[in-house]
Amino acid sequence: MTTLEVIGVPSSMGAFAPGQEKAPAALRAAGLIDRLVAAGIGVDDRGDARVRRWFPDRLHARAQHVDAVAEVAAETAGRVRDAAERGSPALVLGGDCTVGLGTIAGLREAGPLGLVYFDLHPDMNVPTSVKVGALDWMGMAHALGLDGTEERLRTFGPREPLLDPDEVVLFGVGADKCTSFEREQLAARGLREIGAPDVIADPEVAAGQALEMLDTSDRILIHLDVDVVDFMDLPISENAGRNEGLDFDTTMRALLTLAATPKLAALTVTEVNPDHDPDGSATRRLVNGLATALSDDGRP
Numbered sequence: 001m002t003t004l005e006v007i008g009v010p011s012s013m014g015a016f017a018p019g020q021e022k023a024p025a026a027l028r029a030a031g032l033i034d035r036l037v038a039a040g041i042g043v044d045d046r047g048d049a050r051v052r053r054w055f056p057d058r059l060h061a062r063a064q065h066v067d068a069v070a071e072v073a074a075e076t077a078g079r080v081r082d083a084a085e086r087g088s089p090a091l092v093l094g095g096d097c098t099v100g101l102g103t104i105a106g107l108r109e110a111g112p113l114g115l116v117y118f119d120l121h122p123d124m125n126v127p128t129s130v131k132v133g134a135l136d137w138m139g140m141a142h143a144l145g146l147d148g149t150e151e152r153l154r155t156f157g158p159r160e161p162l163l164d165p166d167e168v169v170l171f172g173v174g175a176d177k178c179t180s181f182e183r184e185q186l187a188a189r190g191l192r193e194i195g196a197p198d199v200i201a202d203p204e205v206a207a208g209q210a211l212e213m214l215d216t217s218d219r220i221l222i223h224l225d226v227d228v229v230d231f232m233d234l235p236i237s238e239n240a241g242r243n244e245g246l247d248f249d250t251t252m253r254a255l256l257t258l259a260a261t262p263k264l265a266a267l268t269v270t271e272v273n274p275d276h277d278p279d280g281s282a283t284r285r286l287v288n289g290l291a292t293a294l295s296d297d298g299r300p
Contacts, residue, residue, distance in 0.1 A: 005045075006045045009024065027286070066150045067152060076092065076105075080103050084106065098136050114168075115169070118258070120177050121178070144189065168191060171254075172251075173195050203253040203254035230243060236283060238273040255289070259294055267290075
């Protein structure tokens with residue numbers, strides 16, 4: 001791998017509650033940069049953007065902090081675009097899931113793009129379909145330009161929509177984790193899915209299938225929401241889903257295969273909440289897993 005640019009986006013503005021804004025600093029404190037270097041990866045640490053911490057937004061109850069979320073996404077897009085122009089893949093440290101919109105936008109201008117959305121949830125809700133108002137449950141809806149999405153977040157990038165359905169593979173989705181609205185949208189757009197049971201059965205094969213589905217893409221972006229990991233195994237995600245999703249080792253085995261593609265342009269890591277990991281052990285375990293997945297030494 002060429003030099004990896006590390007980009008921190010400490011924002012929880014799109015989240016259900018605060019905590020995720022602490023993730024980039026916690027990952028660094030757990031030794032992320034040193035662990036990457038020890039794994040033989042050249043690192044250019046570009047530091048963190050300013051911290052943005054969630055609080056209740058009563059003016060936008062169904063799309064909380066939409067202006068700030070769009071601002072964060074646009075800033076992230078610029079930083080990822082700069083990394084791409086330097087020829088470097090990016091490791092983007094969120095922050096909530098809406099950070100991933102910025103990564104997509106930053107890579108969008110340079111040609112065909114494929115996204116492996118590694119998440120227990122498809123994030124295809126819109127403000128009118130769910131009451132909670134947390135935009136990190138709506139990231140993919142905005143990337144795909146669904147009706148009912150917020151214009152400010154749908155149009156901040158270089159094109160609208162940011163992605164076409166055939167540029168996306170939903171990976172690790174739990175069948176019972178989709179709202180009825182999301183299931184309708186998935187069917188209407190023919191989005192391709194590799195569900196959690198298939199990843200559990202054979203993570204390497206499932207990851208290979210995801211890459212094959214995107215074989216016409218020039219560059220591959222991986223979006224990793226750590227809530228795909230069972231909270232009982234790795235108690236670090238914002239969504240403390242117990243006895244659901246994948247175990248950590250399965251997740252890392254799949255990520256290892258995905259990240260091995262020579263087309264890798266970026267990996268976005270989201271939904272880490274250090275408040276759920278007071279002794280830092282889960283964060284250190286995640287750091288070690290990420291370094292192994294991104295290193296040549298980790299390859300089969």
